[in-house]
Amino acid sequence: MDYYVDVVVRPDPEFSTSTLISAIFSKLHLALVRVGQGEIGVSFPKIKLTLGDCLRIHGSKLALGRLMDDSWLRGLQDYAQLRPIRSTPVVSQYCVVRRVHVKSSQERLLRRSVRKGWISEEEAQERLLTTKNERSKLPYILLRSSSTGEHYRMFIQQELVLKTGATGSFNTFGLSESATVPYF
Numbered sequence: 001m002d003y004y005v006d007v008v009v010r011p012d013p014e015f016s017t018s019t020l021i022s023a024i025f026s027k028l029h030l031a032l033v034r035v036g037q038g039e040i041g042v043s044f045p046k047i048k049l050t051l052g053d054c055l056r057i058h059g060s061k062l063a064l065g066r067l068m069d070d071s072w073l074r075g076l077q078d079y080a081q082l083r084p085i086r087s088t089p090v091v092s093q094y095c096v097v098r099r100v101h102v103k104s105s106q107e108r109l110l111r112r113s114v115r116k117g118w119i120s121e122e123e124a125q126e127r128l129l130t131t132k133n134e135r136s137k138l139p140y141i142l143l144r145s146s147s148t149g150e151h152y153r154m155f156i157q158q159e160l161v162l163k164t165g166a167t168g169s170f171n172t173f174g175l176s177e178s179a180t181v182p183y184f
Helices: 015-033 063-071 106-116 121-128
Strands: 001-008 039-045 054-059 079-081 096-101 140-144 151-161
Touching: 001 015, 001 063, 015 054, 015 063, 015 140, 039 096, 054 063, 106 121
Parallel strands: none
Antiparallel strands: 001 054, 001 079, 039 054, 096 151, 140 151
16 A cells, blocks of 8 residues: 545535535446456545545555546546555554445344245334344445445444554455555
8 A cells, every 4th residue: 555546526506525425435446346346445535524625546556556547436526636646654553444234224134034934924013112222433435336325324433543554455345344545
C-alpha cells in the first residue's frame, strides 16, 4: 500500500454527503470487480458517526493506475474531486476496514427460515416474541443489490491496529477482515 488516491465529496445543496459517498462507493465497487484483483483497499480518514466526505483508496502505483484508467467515477465528477495518485507518507498506524453484518430484521430472518424449511411457522411465531432486532451505531453505505435490486445498508467498521500492517487480499468493496491499510 505504497500509494493512495483521495476522493473528496463536494458540498451539494441537492444531495447529502452520505448519499454521494454511497454513490461513489458503489461505482468504485463496480470498478474493483473489473480491475481490482484483490490489490486495492479503502479507508475513510474522516470517519466518526458517518463515513465523512473523503474516501481514500490504497494500493500499488500499478493497481491504482489500472483503476484510474478505468474512468470509474464517470457521471459523478461534478459531485466529487478525484485527487492524483500520491505516495503514502511514513506511518506508524494501520487500520483494518471491514464490513459488519447486522441482523436488523428478525421477522424477515424468521420468514426466511420457515421458507427454507429450517423451522416451522409455530416456532417462528414463538421466537418472534422473544427476539429483538439488532441496531448498529456504525456508519454505513447504502447500496443497491445488482441481483435483487433491493437497497441495503453495508455497515463499516474501521479499527486501528497500532503496530505493523498486515498483508492480505481485499474484496471487491476494498474491504478485508485482516489486511490493513495505512492510517493517516
